[in-house]
Amino acid sequence: MKSSFKILIGVIALLIVIFLARAYFTGNVVKEDTIKFGVTLPLTGDLSNFGVGEKNAIEIAVEEINSNGGINGRKIELIIEDTKCNAQDGVSAANKLINIEKVPVIVGEICSGPTLAMAPLAEQSKTILFATAASSPKITNAGDYIFRDYPSDNYQGSYGAEISYNKLEKRKAAVLYMQIDYGIGVKDAFKKRFKELGGTITIEESFVQGAKDLRTQLSKIKSSNSDLIYFVGYNEEAIVFIQQLKALGIKTQVVSTETFDDPSILQKVGNSADGMVYTLLKSPLTEDFKIAIKSKTGSDQILIGMPNSYDAIHLIANAMKNCKNPEDTTCIKNELYKVKNYKGVTGTITIDSNGDLETADYAVKQYKGKEAIEVNL
Template sequence: MSKTAKIIVGLIVIILIIWGISAATKKGGAPTSSEPIKIGFIGPLTGNAANVGQNAKAAIEIALSEVNADGGINGRPLEIIYEDGKCTSKDAAAAAQKLINVDKVPVVFGGACSGETSAFTGLAEQSKTVVLSYCSSAAAITNAGDYIFRNYPSDNFQGVFAADYIKNKLNKSKVAILYIQTDWGIGLNETFSKKFVELGGTVVASEGFQETNKDFRSQLSKIKVANPDVIYFLGYAGQTVPALKQLADLKYKVSMFGGDAWDDQQIITDAGSAAEGIYFTVPSSSPSEIFKTAMKTKVGTDEIAVCTPTAYDGVHILAQVLKNAGVEPTAIKDELYKTVYAGGVSSKEISFDSNGDPKTADYTVKIVKNGKIEVVQ
């Protein structure tokens, strides 16, 4: 073969290689890979809301197993890097820094507590990292950015629902509010107070407290003088348990109503009889028997805590999106806005509005009776 012929053959081979790569790229968006797709998780695995975080993690692991047993993401296994946000802004921010800047994940699944999520939405938006929170409800997250989503409803829904229920179902006209000074507590307090007054009710006292507060006797004594029909208490297990016990110590009998953070077995276990008769709101869900059985096998109890159904559904939502969009964050973000997820355990159908929030929300009221959490019929 002449030198010229060898050059021509070489050029043909190069052209064929380039054409093959181009064809593969057009079909799959990138050359095929069997490498795992890794996303990040932030939630309270220790700290004040650890029971909620661990229960959600169990559901996430169940969903992850299902996704990978079904072929993963177009043949690639899905992996989750777990980071402990401890329900604090400081720890969540550090966790997000690692996931985004070191692990280079395209998606952060979390946080759970609103303060966790709010601590890193700025970094996520700046770096164009998609965030899907399975549990954060603070109203302020609605405007956190174009890459920020949640499949858990905003407190703009919860505050209005709670105000209406207390005023019109329980027929309570005077309320005192004790609220944790985080994005969740502050936002829910504002939404609830506004609606309750609009309905003709009166807020006779409103007191904020720090996350580290364990002594509520002074605030409860002042509230007792104000003589409310009900106390609306917005706190996590770490604050709720001592508050309920101190209320009992003061022999102050008043109706207690809480937010979704009270759907936590740790509160009932640790507060004991002091938790008897408390009411609280949670997003409605309808876990299947298959899901209930899987959770009981995983955690050893019947408990399905607040945010556990949305944590499970969130994994399946992300798997659906990743299959359609690939791993490029902007493509993931655009696909989420178009997503309609049906057949989950937290809601019959989940889709997102222009702010990345769920379009609809329904709530259920629960009560503690004989040491057990029951749905109010």
């Protein structure tokens, strides 16, 4: 009897050794229990600089949470998809994350087009969709499971109009915008506020994403007797705009948006952008965050969306910690709506009844030489 028992124990021990050895040599090691976070970002194409920046900030936040016990003892696992700032790619990414990976949350999208395209999928499946730099006003009413910690274009467009009218004392504005949700949202808000202040919109011209020739639109603007050009487009289109503006000898004051806050623009256009002004979200930033970014990227550069994506991860993790089941998306949703006066690296965050930021503060920068300097107009 004892002999049989010893043989049985020996066989079990041998099987365990074989299993562990096989796992080691094949790499099929059983993973610990994690909570999957879906991440969608433009990692290639337009705004890839910002997408990669947000990815770094998200990874920093996850590393901090995981090293401090995770979410109720479970670590966060990131599943990252590239949207290329394209609605179709966004839908493909969302379908994979929701239906195959079964993530409870998707975080990180910068672009409004993919965000709006993904929103119905997230809403129908009760998956949290938390955008970190998508700013279209349409996102406000995209659904109960849709959140963002970046302000609506209604804020930025209105602020751009106030700067143009009150500080720069311009009265006749030409508007040149990209035909996407982001461009339309900012443009509409600017026009509305500029006219409310007493200004006139002299001409309104548009272009498609990826446009390489804006000379027709700029020639019309040159003939419009405008004293200001309000430009809304991504960084690649901004480079084309600035280069062709100079080629046509147009010296009209330019006001733009946060997409001008990309070092690649000055690298390509040099002094041609001198004097141009743009608005961007004001973020106080903590020293710890600045140090963490420098440690991870080797650079002091903090692009738009990076602080917001960092805060978003912590907001979601905190919400999950308050849920009996941290993957219960209805509970996560309800906890996110309770966020009031949260002290993040972007400042004090309060989520309103639409899942939006309750307030937003903006700063102004101006191109001077090879720098973009914050100014008080």
